[in-house]
Amino acid sequence: MISILKHKVTIVWLALMFLTCLSWALGANHSIVSDTIRVEVFILLGLAFFKIRLVMFYFMEVKKGPRVLKLSCDAWIIFTFVGLIYVLNGAS
Amino acid sequence: MLANSSIDNAASQAKTMFGEELIWLFIFGDLCTFTLFFFIFGHARTNNSVLYHASQAKLNVHFGSINTLLLLSSSWFVVRAASAARKGLIQKCTRALAGAFILGAGFAVFKIIEYIDKANAGISFSTNDFFLFYYLLTGLHFIHLLTGLSLIAYFIYNFRANGITRQNHATFESGAIFWHMVDLLWIVIFPLLYLLP
Numbered sequence: 001m002i003s004i005l006k007h008k009v010t011i012v013w014l015a016l017m018f019l020t021c022l023s024w025a026l027g028a029n030h031s032i033v034s035d036t037i038r039v040e041v042f043i044l045l046g047l048a049f050f051k052i053r054l055v056m057f058y059f060m061e062v063k064k065g066p067r068v069l070k071l072s073c074d075a076w077i078i079f080t081f082v083g084l085i086y087v088l089n090g091a092s
Numbered sequence: 093m094l095a096n097s098s099i100d101n102a103a104s105q106a107k108t109m110f111g112e113e114l115i116w117l118f119i120f121g122d123l124c125t126f127t128l129f130f131f132i133f134g135h136a137r138t139n140n141s142v143l144y145h146a147s148q149a150k151l152n153v154h155f156g157s158i159n160t161l162l163l164l165s166s167s168w169f170v171v172r173a174a175s176a177a178r179k180g181l182i183q184k185c186t187r188a189l190a191g192a193f194i195l196g197a198g199f200a201v202f203k204i205i206e207y208i209d210k211a212n213a214g215i216s217f218s219t220n221d222f223f224l225f226y227y228l229l230t231g232l233h234f235i236h237l238l239t240g241l242s243l244i245a246y247f248i249y250n251f252r253a254n255g256i257t258r259q260n261h262a263t264f265e266s267g268a269i270f271w272h273m274v275d276l277l278w279i280v281i282f283p284l285l286y287l288l289p
Contacts, residue, residue: 009168009171009172010168013165013167013168013171017161020157020161021161023157023160023283024153024154024157027153028153028154037289040288041288044283044287044288047283048280048282051279052279055164055272055279056272056276058171059170059171059275072116076120076123076124076127080130080280083127083130083131083134084130084131084284087131087138088134090138090139
């Protein structure tokens with residue numbers, strides 16, 4: 001059971017590394033994603049907040065925590081992601 | 093070292109909540125403070141996109157990306173250390189913590205190189221609004237990083253000196269949560285400062 005859990009955390013870490021490399025490639029070559037700035041902002045921040053959820057739920061073990069902790073984490077993620085998309089929208 | 097029953101007890105407590113409740117209050121307070129900075133930065137960027145784009149181009153995206161990989165890997169080592177601590181495996185735990193420390197210190201070294209590079213180019217926090225935010229966000233994050241590194245060093249020393257006790261194990265889990273938060277903050281700061289189109 002413990003080894004499965006460890007393995008799962010390692011898979012999450014590998015996913016985080018892959019997603020970071022993806023963001024790196026997208027950020028260094030904006031045109032390969034989309035010509036629309038809004039879409040690029042959405043994708044880059046979407047990847048970041050997906051990574052945050054992985055760190056919170058698997059590294060910080062929120063997944064095993066009480067319901068109120070899970071809801072609080074998700075609420076912060078959604079609030080910050082939507083808020084940032086909103087304030088950055090005018091940039092396009 | 094903890095007796096087996098104590099380890100089981102500690103592990104079962106950890107299943108309910110990793111870290112103590114108070115650390116989570118601190119974490120959410122800190123996250124919300126940074127959220128405020130992120131929103132103000134986003135608003136300022138929207139209102140002066142030409143200046144922000146030109147300034148962002150002076151940052152090295154590769155440094156930012158490598159630092160993200162270093163912090164994520166450091167966090168993974170802390171997860172391994174936490175797993176080992178619950179089983180009372182001191183050596184495995186301190187080795188994983190040493191790995192986390194080295195990677196975290198690597199982040200600090202890259203960041204200092206970046207700061208020196210900017211200083212040599214005549215860039216400071218007074219250059220323009222973008223760099224004011226750059227030094228504010230990365231500076232606050234750097235202070236968190238140094239705090240986290242100090243905690244990791246302390247836990248390595250404490251576990252080696254005293255073994256894993258119920259008390260230092262609980263403190264360690266809270267410290268581990270803090271280290272993951274340092275990672276979380278950088279995951280947002282990185283695209284905001286380095287990657288946005």
